[in-house]
Amino acid sequence: MAERTPTIDAIDHVPADALGPRLAGELATGARFVMLVGLDERSVGGDGLAVEAVAARPDGSLARLRAAVPLDAASYPSVTPLVPAAHWDEREARDLLGIVPVGHPDPRRLVLHERWPRGYHPLRKDVPAGVRPPEGERRFVPFEVHGEGVYQLPVGPIHAGVIEPGHFRFSAMGERVLHLDARLFFVHRGLEKLAEGRALGAAAPLVERACGVCGVTHGLAYAQAVEMLTGTGVPPRARWARVLLAELERLYNHVGDLGNICAGIGFTSGVSRLGWLKERLLRANDALTGHRYLAGIVVPGGLAFELDPAGLAALPSTLEAVGPELAAAVRAVVRSEGVMSRLHGTGVVPAETAAALGALGVSARATGLRVDLRHDAPYAAYDELEVGVVTAAAGDVAARFHVRAQEAQASLRLLAEVLGRMPAGPVTVPLATVPEPGASALGAAEGPRGASWLWLRAGDGGTIDRLRLRSASFANWPVVAAAVPGNLVPDFPLINKSFELCYACTDR
Amino acid sequence: MTAPGPIHPDELGAGRRLRRAIDRTLGRSLHVRHLDAGSCNGCDWEIAALLNPYHDLQRLGIDVVASPRHADLLLVTGTMTRNLEDAARRTYEAMPEPRLVVAVGACAIAGGVFAGSYAGRDGIGEVLPVDVLVPGCPPRPEALIHGLLVAVGRMAPWRGSEGGRAGHPGRPGEAGRPGEAPPAEDASGPGDGVPGR
Ligand code: SF4
Numbered sequence: 001m002a003e004r005t006p007t008i009d010a011i012d013h014v015p016a017d018a019l020g021p022r023l024a025g026e027l028a029t030g031a032r033f034v035m036l037v038g039l040d041e042r043s044v045g046g047d048g049l050a051v052e053a054v055a056a057r058p059d060g061s062l063a064r065l066r067a068a069v070p071l072d073a074a075s076y077p078s079v080t081p082l083v084p085a086a087h088w089d090e091r092e093a094r095d096l097l098g099i100v101p102v103g104h105p106d107p108r109r110l111v112l113h114e115r116w117p118r119g120y121h122p123l124r125k126d127v128p129a130g131v132r133p134p135e136g137e138r139r140f141v142p143f144e145v146h147g148e149g150v151y152q153l154p155v156g157p158i159h160a161g162v163i164e165p166g167h168f169r170f171s172a173m174g175e176r177v178l179h180l181d182a183r184l185f186f187v188h189r190g191l192e193k194l195a196e197g198r199a200l201g202a203a204a205p206l207v208e209r210a211c212g213v214c215g216v217t218h219g220l221a222y223a224q225a226v227e228m229l230t231g232t233g234v235p236p237r238a239r240w241a242r243v244l245l246a247e248l249e250r251l252y253n254h255v256g257d258l259g260n261i262c263a264g265i266g267f268t269s270g271v272s273r274l275g276w277l278k279e280r281l282l283r284a285n286d287a288l289t290g291h292r293y294l295a296g297i298v299v300p301g302g303l304a305f306e307l308d309p310a311g312l313a314a315l316p317s318t319l320e321a322v323g324p325e326l327a328a329a330v331r332a333v334v335r336s337e338g339v340m341s342r343l344h345g346t347g348v349v350p351a352e353t354a355a356a357l358g359a360l361g362v363s364a365r366a367t368g369l370r371v372d373l374r375h376d377a378p379y380a381a382y383d384e385l386e387v388g389v390v391t392a393a394a395g396d397v398a399a400r401f402h403v404r405a406q407e408a409q410a411s412l413r414l415l416a417e418v419l420g421r422m423p424a425g426p427v428t429v430p431l432a433t434v435p436e437p438g439a440s441a442l443g444a445a446e447g448p449r450g451a452s453w454l455w456l457r458a459g460d461g462g463t464i465d466r467l468r469l470r471s472a473s474f475a476n477w478p479v480v481a482a483a484v485p486g487n488l489v490p491d492f493p494l495i496n497k498s499f500e501l502c503y504a505c506t507d508r
Numbered sequence: 509m510t511a512p513g514p515i516h517p518d519e520l521g522a523g524r525r526l527r528r529a530i531d532r533t534l535g536r537s538l539h540v541r542h543l544d545a546g547s548c549n550g551c552d553w554e555i556a557a558l559l560n561p562y563h564d565l566q567r568l569g570i571d572v573v574a575s576p577r578h579a580d581l582l583l584v585t586g587t588m589t590r591n592l593e594d595a596a597r598r599t600y601e602a603m604p605e606p607r608l609v610v611a612v613g614a615c616a617i618a619g620g621v622f623a624g625s626y627a628g629r630d631g632i633g634e635v636l637p638v639d640v641l642v643p644g645c646p647p648r649p650e651a652l653i654h655g656l657l658v659a660v661g662r663m664a665p666w667r668g669s670e671g672g673r674a675g676h677p678g679r680p681g682e683a684g685r686p687g688e689a690p691p692a693e694d695a696s697g698p699g700d701g702v703p704g705r
Pocket of ligand 1: 209212546547548549550551552585586612613614615616620621644645646647
């Protein structure tokens, strides 16, 4: 249980036209795309803009390739033609920082819709925070497939259920979808700009609210980035408690998501049984932390407070009861031929597509890709635990159902082990140092929907200069769009629920 | 640990009071429409939890409906982002009168952790006329039921010609006047979870 001293990976400064080839080279030798982040260097002594592409190498180190982008031209050769996974990252940097990826296959706006004025790039350092720009008037140009017998079906942004807003435009022939254009960022709340200027360790309430149900994951990614920047080692009890919290988050999400797949085909007994189990888990969270969704406890330096002793004492018996009930509920689904016939062969994603688009989490593992940060680059106390990575081969809704069901049981086993092995001691330490302005680091955690990555740079006097959160949902949305063509329009809700991505995580 | 029973809201008495209020004003039915106006999804999951077998909102005569045209009450979450403002206004305008708006959570009330952002408003009150505020981040399901109770208790009985809600005591403003913020006493109510009562 020795504390590891994390090292920050060096930044490789490359010419802008070498960014794509260098990044593609890293991926060709086994690295995985992490993110591309747009930067304004003027607050840390530079005179222009920059983009940094990050990839995770198999040995656990990061390739960080940074290219300077002059302020007046504000463009660079797009990396998306070589690395499709960077598709949305580049569009986002163009909207928020005005850095144009020349040669990008989809030059439409992504984050700032038609009510935003031209030339407004909120993450530029000369744009003041908290000032709402004037209204813009632009037109939304959907991507549609046209031809004889092809019709367009627009859905959303406001949907019929209690779900988040997004606009989906199906180009369909009869009942079959030819193309799906997913338009998101309706719940873009400007989280990253709000973080700028805060004390380095004080953004947890904001970052965990990127998403109401992935808060522990994002909070961990953030806390670990801060701890790396400040050289802070977290006490053993906090590292184990972080695993406990992360697995509780995975568990209630997976249980709820299994229920949502049932809802996607109207299998109401499954919805009720799994909804009931999820509620029990939320109540256990509440007893443990005072918050049903575990917000407010993970902070840089450890935990904000000790776990509630009564909640902790009651947890083992709750989890022991949930295990068999979950297994029985899943069995009832799997044994229903009518249900499984809807899940098999629906929303298929081939492994090559998932890999090219940079799929993460369940979406990737259900195609056979073995990616799980808990195993690949262990953090908290995962290096002392055996995380069996669950995969399936078919890449369809059924595969995503099975992976979730098995991972939920694996979480229950991990939780039992953590409860038995959690050391005593303090749960927090002060941040060790104040980093130099301009120092930057990344943090990551494997959440219910996959890996969440947070890029963080220090500003003057221990403040946040720039923070970017790339959630697994952000990575996986293009995979959903790729899973839908060839399926029936009425199967879209089922396919969508089998990914169960958060819009809030994506849009921030 | 014994599992909490499925009749939880009734134990608080809130469920039964809500049911009586609905009986009185709407002849047993209250149709609720959810609107995410830029939330983190936390408030929305708690609204969804109202439909699970623990809270089973439908057994109280309340249904969450698919279209605003069928709704008496709009449960709004989120800060009111710029990207959603048009859709939010149109959702409200599609509702028949009388209609109620409940602001759910810190974001909908005053922007929550996102207050002061370039990306939207500091609460839905800048765009929609708000009747009831339900604080929390997110509010617990029990608080949401309590908020619905307050909303229904303040809705004048539907009696033909008398109709509407004009002149009903304690109303922050006339129905259908978008852009009106809730009055100060609503925003600084006592600590009982639902101000303005
Ligand atoms: S009030 Fe809290 S839980 Fe609700 S949407 Fe806002 S941040 Fe999320």
